[in-house]
Amino acid sequence: MTKASDLFVSCLEQEGVEYVFGVPGEENLDFLDSLSRSKKIKLILTRHEQGAGFMAATYGRHTGKAGVCVATLGPGATNLVTAAAYAQLGGMPMMMLTGQKPIKSSKQGRFQILDVVAMMGPLTKYTRQLASADNIPSRIREAFRLAQEEKPGAVHLEFPEDIAHEQTDGIPIPKSNARRPVADEKSIHAAARRIEKASSPLLVIGAGANRTMTSGMLSQFIENTGIPFVTTQLGKGVVDELSPKFLGCAALSSGDFVHRAIGAADLIINVGHDVIEKPPFFMRAGGAEVIHINFRSAEVDPVYFPQYEVIGDIGNSIWQIKETIQPQAAWDFASMMKARAAELAHTARSAHDMRFPIYPQHLVAQVRKAVPDDGIICLDNGVYKIWFGRNYPARAPNTVLLDNALATMGAGLPSAMASSMIYPDRKVMAICGDGGFMMNSQEMETAVRLKLNITVLILNDNSYGMIRWKQANMGFADWGLTYGNPDFVKYAESYGANGHRVTSAAELPGVLETCLNSPGVNLIEVPVDYSDNDPILNKEIRDLSAAL
Ligand SMILES: Cc1ncc(C[n+]2csc(CCOP(=O)(O)OP(=O)(O)O)c2C)c(N)n1
Ligand SMILES: [Mg+2]
Numbered sequence: 001m002t003k004a005s006d007l008f009v010s011c012l013e014q015e016g017v018e019y020v021f022g023v024p025g026e027e028n029l030d031f032l033d034s035l036s037r038s039k040k041i042k043l044i045l046t047r048h049e050q051g052a053g054f055m056a057a058t059y060g061r062h063t064g065k066a067g068v069c070v071a072t073l074g075p076g077a078t079n080l081v082t083a084a085a086y087a088q089l090g091g092m093p094m095m096m097l098t099g100q101k102p103i104k105s106s107k108q109g110r111f112q113i114l115d116v117v118a119m120m121g122p123l124t125k126y127t128r129q130l131a132s133a134d135n136i137p138s139r140i141r142e143a144f145r146l147a148q149e150e151k152p153g154a155v156h157l158e159f160p161e162d163i164a165h166e167q168t169d170g171i172p173i174p175k176s177n178a179r180r181p182v183a184d185e186k187s188i189h190a191a192a193r194r195i196e197k198a199s200s201p202l203l204v205i206g207a208g209a210n211r212t213m214t215s216g217m218l219s220q221f222i223e224n225t226g227i228p229f230v231t232t233q234l235g236k237g238v239v240d241e242l243s244p245k246f247l248g249c250a251a252l253s254s255g256d257f258v259h260r261a262i263g264a265a266d267l268i269i270n271v272g273h274d275v276i277e278k279p280p281f282f283m284r285a286g287g288a289e290v291i292h293i294n295f296r297s298a299e300v301d302p303v304y305f306p307q308y309e310v311i312g313d314i315g316n317s318i319w320q321i322k323e324t325i326q327p328q329a330a331w332d333f334a335s336m337m338k339a340r341a342a343e344l345a346h347t348a349r350s351a352h353d354m355r356f357p358i359y360p361q362h363l364v365a366q367v368r369k370a371v372p373d374d375g376i377i378c379l380d381n382g383v384y385k386i387w388f389g390r391n392y393p394a395r396a397p398n399t400v401l402l403d404n405a406l407a408t409m410g411a412g413l414p415s416a417m418a419s420s421m422i423y424p425d426r427k428v429m430a431i432c433g434d435g436g437f438m439m440n441s442q443e444m445e446t447a448v449r450l451k452l453n454i455t456v457l458i459l460n461d462n463s464y465g466m467i468r469w470k471q472a473n474m475g476f477a478d479w480g481l482t483y484g485n486p487d488f489v490k491y492a493e494s495y496g497a498n499g500h501r502v503t504s505a506a507e508l509p510g511v512l513e514t515c516l517n518s519p520g521v522n523l524i525e526v527p528v529d530y531s532d533n534d535p536i537l538n539k540e541i542r543d544l545s546a547a548l
Pocket of ligand 1: 380381382383384407408409410432433434435436437459461463464465466467
């Protein structure tokens with residue numbers, strides 16, 4: 001016989017779990033004790049459950065294996081809610097474990113008790129209470145299977161205190177090696193023939209294409225056929241964006257050069273489209289036709305009704321189409337290429353803007369120069385996400401981690417921390433607004449304690465800049481969105497991190513270089529001026545691309 005919490009940990013080991021991130025409570029103490037004896041799994045204690053959840057989700061995003069986080073009942077579980085939504089909407093496999101009072105007999109009334117299983121319902125693919133120790137192996141296997149299967153997402157198990165110290169003769173259930181189904185030949189041929197017939201085909205790469213096997217297949221497809229590509233924000237980096245075939249990332253909703261390029265296509269090969277992202281294009285009657293290539297069939301929408309669908313493993317579908325397609329001399333990409341050339345010329349003009357506080361265009365250019373191609377930047381959520389999405393060429397998958405699904409603030413620092421744990425030999429940078437950073441800044445202590453090597457760049461505009469910009473766009477008065485900040489240099493130092501403040505545009509490259517090459521946690525505060533948002537993002541880009 002085995003103690004239930006020991007069996008739980010053995011099942012996690014069987015799933016290949018390396019870390020459990022979290023903030024345990026009294027109701028998790030049996031689990032914690034069992035975990036202390038594991039030789040394979042490390043506990044990563046955080047300072048807030050949200051930080052643990054964001055780290056676990058990011059672990060899932062990088063590895064494809066569910067990241068695990070633990071919290072207590074009630075308040076611990078409610079603190080995990082945003083991270084659950086982040087993983088669920090963003091397609092990141094994550095398993096949440098929460099404790100609960102004894103379910104068979106409890107003498108504490110309803111103190112701290114919430115129906116956590118029900119609360120997690122809309123936020124997960126699977127949420128269950130472990131009501132018997134005998135069910136632990138099957139529930140855990142099922143939770144991991146669902147978290148990791150397309151579309152990956154969040155799952156939740158509640159492990160009540162009395163069940164945790166039951167005895168059971170259960171044993172872990174081994175993982176099966178199920179393969180994903182592949183698309184059938186007829187749909188492959190229909191797609192290939194349609195692409196051959198097109199005048200100006202274009203590839204759009206979205207969130208679902210960001211999978212290990214897909215990246216190589218898509219790169220080969222583009223190389224062999226010469227068909228250009230654009231990406232959504234979550235498709236960034238799936239294919240090298242310094243490729244001459246890259247036409248841009250749809251970071252703005254409309255009116256950008258990239259939309260001009262999309263408008264020049266008569267056929268869109270839409271790979272890994274996920275409706276959770278703002279659509280990079282809207283279908284209309286008589287407009288460009290669409291081939292939907294995905295793990296699942298297209299969700300019905302008034303602006304999305306693809307004429308062709310290739311359903312099955314995306315990497316395999318792309319490979320199969322590549323094998324049968326005949327690239328056509330008649331394909332015409334001239335208008336698309338013109339839009340891209342105009343965009344590159346426009347971006348280059350402002351890359352060396354030396355005004356201070358820093359302008360975002362200059363900042364993006366300098367960060368790109370400082371970060372190696374395999375370096376990872378993890379963006380929090382604010383105005384700069386648009387500038388990085390548009391202007392930062394990602395060269396490899398998962399080198400730009402951003403959240404264009406839940407688009408939550410507060411994930412920048414935890415996702416950089418998890419990235420650095422998984423890839424200790426790569427340069428990792430969190431890029432946060434002053435608002436987003438402060439939402440989980442307490443994890444600086446965790447980062448220092450774990451001896452992580454990360455750089456945390458904070459863009460200081462003393463405000464919720466993104467909302468202030470939208471407020472101005474909508475013609476409202478500038479009101480209610482500014483605040484004060486701590487002295488970020490002293491703040492960093494109080495955690496045992498290194499603090500730097502950039503005081504001129506010329507200083508930025510040197511400070512970036514120093515921080516990226518120094519061990520430990522390095523924080524850089526950069527004052528930022530967002531006054532170009534309106535003239536450039538709202539006007540200049542629209543006018544220039546409309547005039548093409
Ligand atoms: C958790 C959360 N709360 C609120 C928002 C709405 N929101 C989006 S961007 C933003 C402001 C971000 O401010 P900051 O982090 O300072 O970045 P900035 O835009 O100023 O560069 C807010 C409040 C959100 N996305 N997530
Ligand atoms: Mg700000």
